Amino acid sequence: MRPEEISKPGERLEYLDPKKLAPLPPPYDDLEEEPITELTEEQKKKWEHSLDGVSALNLPRPETKEEEDKLVLAFLRGYEKLVSKENNWAFLQPLSLSLEYCARCQTCADACPVYEMSGHKDIYRPTFRSDVLRKIGKKYLSPGGKILAGFRGHDIDLKWETIARLAELAYRCTLCRRCTQVCPIGVDNGLITHELRKIFSMEMGIAPMEVHEKGSVKHLQFGSSTGMIKAAIEDIIEYLEDDIEEKTGKRIKIPVNKKGAEILLVHNAGEFMAWPENPMAFAVLFDAAGISYTLSTEFVGYDAVNYGLWYDDVQFARVAIKHLEVARDLGVKKIVIGECGHAHKALSVIADRLLPSEQMIPRESSYALLWDIVKSGKIKFDPNKNDFPVTLHDPCNVVRLMGVVKPQREILKAITPPGRFREMTPHGVNNYCCGGGSGFAIMGSGNFPEWRVKLSGRKKLTQYLNAFQGEMDPSIKKMICAPCSNCKGMTRDLMEHYEIFEKTGIWYTGLVELMVNAMVDQEKPFITWPDEDEDM
């Protein structure tokens, strides 16, 4: 399918046949998968779904031709701003290079897990959406763009369908940037998707509800994207102290808003609700290692997420500035980022050139600090306590996009018996995304969650299964270490959808949980498997 065909009339551009999806390894090799559930008739009437029958954005259809034209014009206006210095200084150079220099060699296609696992559906090719954007720019925004447009390869129609499908298509890419890694020119299709999302959000006010209204807006309204306010997080931290006592037999005081502490530790607030063992394990380890740190319960300071990273530079900057402000007010020497991949990249890498250096505070990955703790010998670990096969998922934001590759591996090697830790293929900087990147893990409207577990997470599921082939008997418990909140969320959804634990004995956890599980003075196992009674 040529990118120009995005504008062709029709109820749907692509149909997803479950039989054409890339096959899964055993024990799912003969799985008869259901097609993705169709939207209801009412939803179909309400929402744009003509790309692939899936609605991530719940984009309402304009009621009149005038409204349609207005949206098309708004898109073009946004595109102009996207390539202007004033409105997009932060990404202008990489974006312009990527828009201008694609050689259309398609080397990137096979690197993309979505394209590959969809059974090579053209609409999911990394170049498909980039080329649509390029062609619109060349035809409608460049001087003389309409002259010989067909011969020059950009004769694309621009109408509501084009824009609506493009908006949905902006949310079929996880921004993992695997495609960029293999491009012989350096063209960045992940960046183009990111920038495309910016036109929709920053100019047209179109973004997934879970990422914007229920995400970055809530973050700036209540202090956390979870909607938790200061009083609630303070209560939760108290409960955590009780839970730690119950699980470890030790009463630990979790430091909160402690001026003069060396480190501000920031967690994805979702951890407190979905996986409280993770902040608990951090508290146990930091306490045992004698680390001078504090959590914050100040506005925004208790939620490390920054959803703006995925779709909106202004929302990104607002949250990042708040994070830095909280750290400055506490007078800490550095911010340490817990097990949240996108928070790592947002605060460490992208925010690095957001403010002049005098307003910055050093930021560090918790993986690096945890490895330092292991090396220091301040905590004694008994690897035999983690005597089960373990594999490691590499969160794209921490590994390919930030270069933190080794510490987490070294930790796992130190806290598991020899031969128990095995790598996935490929891993490290060549890893595959969990499938929940760029907001997907939290996006749950319409039939998007099904698309996610069947397509964007399919490659990771394949890797998870391949890591443990030969040990698939469900009675052999096996663990995926996924040191990132969003990756865990996505993995949890895969677990549920494919009943992975029941069928294979594979489960998932974070890195610090495995560390505490291996602590010599930890009497009871810290990790619980789904078939165990927590109180046992």
Next chain:
Amino acid sequence: MDILQLLTYASGVIFVVFFARKLLKYWTMPMHVRWELYPVPHEGKEWGGSFYEDVDHWKKTRHVDHVAQYRFMVPEILFIRALYEDNRPLWRWTFPFHLGLYLSIGGLVFLAIGALLQIAGRAPDASGLAALAQSLTIIFGVIGFALGTIGAVGLIVKRLTDPMLKDYTSGLDLLNLFWLGAIFVTGFLVWLSDPGFAVSRGYLASLLTFSPGPSLGGMQIINLLLFIGFWAYFPFTHMTHMISKYFMWDKVKWDDMPNRGDAGMDSKIKAYLSYPVSWSGAHIGAEGGKKSWAEVATTNPWAQPQKEEK
């Protein structure tokens, strides 16, 4: 001065002006936020790691491993390694094509050296150095033309038949390949009629000395017109990716320079934060360009006394 010479000069001027304009466009763009992609070879960690793997990394002297960077870049530039590893079927054609291009350009450089020597009175039959320049012109040129032709034909066939490429190939892409292929083929035919490239060398010498040139044969004129046409057209195409690759790799993918109190970086950031924002999204609150980046980023439209979400 004849019309061909005038056209050649004009083409050279267009090339220089527009190529420089393109370079300038990218050089003068604002510093972007960090958007690196690992592995970054100058980090010198073969597993693709970065300085973020170290505790208190900002206290350490930043180590930039230039040798590792060159070890990575040289095979990439000369052999298009990325394509060799990830798209071998295309590499089989694009590698001879690009190598043909490099060798032909090398041949042109030796031809220019030969022309300079000729101006200095050292013809190939009387000077060892000039004879060497001539031999190298022939070797580079002829092998370059042959490889370039093979590559161009292969790429045209591949673009027309490969289902992965067909839908992403425009008439203009084919014309570009055909045009370059025609330069290679006619270059080869010129060599057959003038095995020492004596006429071409004489023509180049006339250009360098602004004097009347030798009379050119039919094939030489065709080759020259194809070449100068392409030379003037080149800066306007995406084929300048040889140059853009520098920016894309060195200035984007590998730009991990941290913000550690560099005065230049700070003053740039301050200037950018004062740029006006005109994004229209209601949540931005840019007021149509009245607000700066610093203002919108430090405004919280949802600020309120804390209340539990209902």
